[in-house]
Amino acid sequence: MRAVLVVNPKATTTSERSRDILVRALRSEVDLTVEYTRRRGHGVALGQAAVLQGVDLVVTLGGDGTVNEVVNGLMTAPESADGPTRPRPLPRLAVVPGGSTNVFARALGMPREWSESAGVILEALREGRSRTVGLGRADDRYFTFCAGFGLDAAVVRRVERARHRGRRSSPALYLTATMQQFLVGTERRDPAIALERPGEDAIEDLATVLIQNTAPWTFLGERAVNPNPEASFDRGLDLLALRRLRVPSTTRTVTQILSRHADPRGKQVLRLHDLDEFSLVARRPQAFQLDGDYLGERDKVRFTSVPAALRVIC
Incomplete structure (x- = not known):
């Protein structure tokens, strides 16, 4: 071989x-x-x-x-x-x-x-x-486990800049970057993202969107972070969006996500499961990341699920 x-x-x-x-x-x-x-x-x-x-x-x-x-x-x-x-x-x-x-x-x-x-x-x-896994695709680029459009991608951007200045990647660095981005780095009063799906009405005024191709979305040390706990390599893409980034509701959602049995819910939470394709369109450019790598700002990204894409040894 x-x-x-x-x-x-x-x-x-x-x-x-x-x-x-x-x-x-x-x-x-x-x-x-x-x-x-x-x-x-x-x-x-x-x-x-x-x-x-x-x-x-x-x-x-x-x-x-x-x-x-x-x-x-x-x-x-x-x-x-x-x-x-x-x-x-x-x-x-x-x-x-x-x-x-x-x-x-x-x-x-x-x-x-x-x-x-x-x-x-x-x-x-x-x-x-071996086993077969599906992938996600954002426009012409593939991803293995997650994508982000909005707040979480802006956090990745802050972390990458800190690492370029010599900071070591750690859960503390991500938590600090998240608080800084949420409190002073994000326009929270004017949600700018719309979700478009074939044959469906657009869902507008979303503040930030997390996409998963599997669970978990990421880890903080040993703790799995699971906005969409039903996401799987064997299904389509899962999505969690927040309609507003108000302090009380966002704090409640983050607490739900970090809990041992994550099941985030609430008026400001939108969750969709097993999607084949959708697009995110923004009135102003949004930070964008794939698999934890910051890829700049975009005003539109088309996401598709690519089933049974790779065979993996594990």
Whole structure:
């Protein structure tokens, strides 16, 4: 079996020694090539190259951003250097967690420690064990577990800026960024987002929207954060929107989301389950994120569910 290991050398929870151990372990089972990402977006090119080379398995060592890039490469690989996209089996994907949160890997049931996850992958390869997962797509970009339009994406933007200044990613950093964005960084009195679905009336005046392709949406340390607890890799997309960002109602919703049995409800809460497609349209540009990566501001994004898109080793 031919395999490629795509390594993010800046992954926060691995070292050169752990990478060497992982490479030796994988080479005991597969014919392995190792590639290192050199810049943002390089994982897309490496994923595309793996498809073009007829590789059987792609393993990622990094965080959710590395996984997202490689998945986008797998899903958009052309038939040849100058040919159209080809409808043929893709390499299987295996994910070794190396980032700070690793939502996708943990949603698959993988252990948090890279060494334990590597053991699970090796065992699955020996047993021929895998599963199929669906993906989400926002315009022309795929995502594995979540997207955000509005407040949560603006929080991601604040966190990324803090990390560029040298701050370490942590639950405390996200909580601080959330409070700052909510209290002073967001226009809360004029909701600007409309939800449009085929054959349905538009739902207008939404303040912020969270989209999930699986549950949970993210983690705060060990605690799963689950705005849409019924979201699943085996169904369409789930959505939670807040109509207003008033302090009392938003506090109540956040408390519900963080509870052990999350089931957010209320007058300001809109939840929709198992959606095939929808669009979010805003009167003014909104912050936008996919899989925890800030992608700028948009005034319109079309979301679609892509069922049974990838086969994953887990």
